[in-house]
Amino acid sequence: MAGSGGLGGGAGGSQGAGGGPGATLRAPRAPLLFAALVGVKKGGTRALLEFLRLHPDVRALGSEPHFFDRCYERGLAWYRSLMPRTLDGQITMEKTPSYFVTREAPRRIHGMSPATKLIVVVRNPVTRAISDYAQMLSKTPGLPSFGTLAFRRGLGPVDTAWSAVRIGLYAQHLDNWLRYFPLSRFLFVSGERLVSDPAGELGHVQDFLGLKRVVTDKHFYFNATKGFPCLKKAQGSGRPRCLGKSKGRPHPRVPEAMVQRLRAFYRPFNRKFYQMTGQDFGWD
Numbered sequence: 001m002a003g004s005g006g007l008g009g010g011a012g013g014s015q016g017a018g019g020g021p022g023a024t025l026r027a028p029r030a031p032l033l034f035a036a037l038v039g040v041k042k043g044g045t046r047a048l049l050e051f052l053r054l055h056p057d058v059r060a061l062g063s064e065p066h067f068f069d070r071c072y073e074r075g076l077a078w079y080r081s082l083m084p085r086t087l088d089g090q091i092t093m094e095k096t097p098s099y100f101v102t103r104e105a106p107r108r109i110h111g112m113s114p115a116t117k118l119i120v121v122v123r124n125p126v127t128r129a130i131s132d133y134a135q136m137l138s139k140t141p142g143l144p145s146f147g148t149l150a151f152r153r154g155l156g157p158v159d160t161a162w163s164a165v166r167i168g169l170y171a172q173h174l175d176n177w178l179r180y181f182p183l184s185r186f187l188f189v190s191g192e193r194l195v196s197d198p199a200g201e202l203g204h205v206q207d208f209l210g211l212k213r214v215v216t217d218k219h220f221y222f223n224a225t226k227g228f229p230c231l232k233k234a235q236g237s238g239r240p241r242c243l244g245k246s247k248g249r250p251h252p253r254v255p256e257a258m259v260q261r262l263r264a265f266y267r268p269f270n271r272k273f274y275q276m277t278g279q280d281f282g283w284d
């Protein structure tokens with residue numbers, strides 16, 4: 001049943017983990033080294049996962065399983081069956097950014113394994129909200145303007161009921177996680193630095209996961225057309241690869257006065273988040 005018994009087993013098969021001849025697979029049901037990229041939506045989670053997958057000791061699910069939010073009723077055996085097979089010492093990973101804002105997710109993940117390592121990519125909540133809105137617009141072109149949705153009656157107080165605003169209240173969401181996990185189980189990655197210095201952020205992530213620093217600046221180049229760091233050699237093709245069009249979308253223009261109001265709104269929440277994490281992300 002979901003919520004008990006750990007994640008062990010699904011990756012422990014008798015063949016086909018890609019470890020080459022003579023590689024020993026973990027015994028079935030041996031506890032997995034499990035790490036989850038739990039958020040935040042539009043923080044840069046796909047970039048981080050794709051970069052981490054270059055590491056030979058990381059085996060990550062490509063798609064978002066949404067087990068701890070939408071699919072929990074399917075049970076742990078289902079979740080386990082989705083996971084890639086791993087060798088002893090390899091880390092199994094998945095990313096589902098909505099976990100960070102799902103009330104039940106921390107309790108459920110803790111129920112599966114309190115040893116889970118949790119990674120959160122955070123980004124300036126104002127830019128994150130605009131990025132979220134850009135994604136909504138790409139799916140629903142006739143959507144009301146950003147200002148209409150972000151402010152009640154278009155002019156009034158900030159509307160915290162709108163998901164694009166609410167997700168950025170990082171301190172509030174983290175409070176819920178800290179009821180189940182100590183801070184030492186978390187790594188907070190700066191979404192801004194993931195763009196300006198991907199190798200530096202990947203260094204912290206590999207340290208946190210107890211991995212050798214294999215992914216380094218040798219793996220990245222800055223693609224001026226895309227405006228983002230890209231991989232020199234993608235897994236499989238060995239060719240240069242940037243993330244797809246939905247990553248690094250142009251943002252709709254939002255009036256500066258609205259941006260300033262949102263910045264002021266988030267400031268106390270950001271400060272609280274800096275205090276809680278002991279890290280200043282420099283968004284003020």
Ligand SMILES: Nc1ncnc2c1ncn2[C@@H]1O[C@H](COP(=O)(O)OS(=O)(=O)O)[C@@H](OP(=O)(O)O)[C@H]1O
Pocket residue numbers: 040041042043044045046047097130131132134191194195228229230242243246247248249250
């Ligand atoms: N290297 C690289 N290439 C492309 N994009 C990058 C990269 N690093 C970080 N980012 C930023 O990632 C943002 C999308 O975040 P997520 O992958 O977390 O989005 S999602 O929640 O999974 O939809 C995406 O947001 P937008 O720029 O608003 O599209 C990017 O700013």
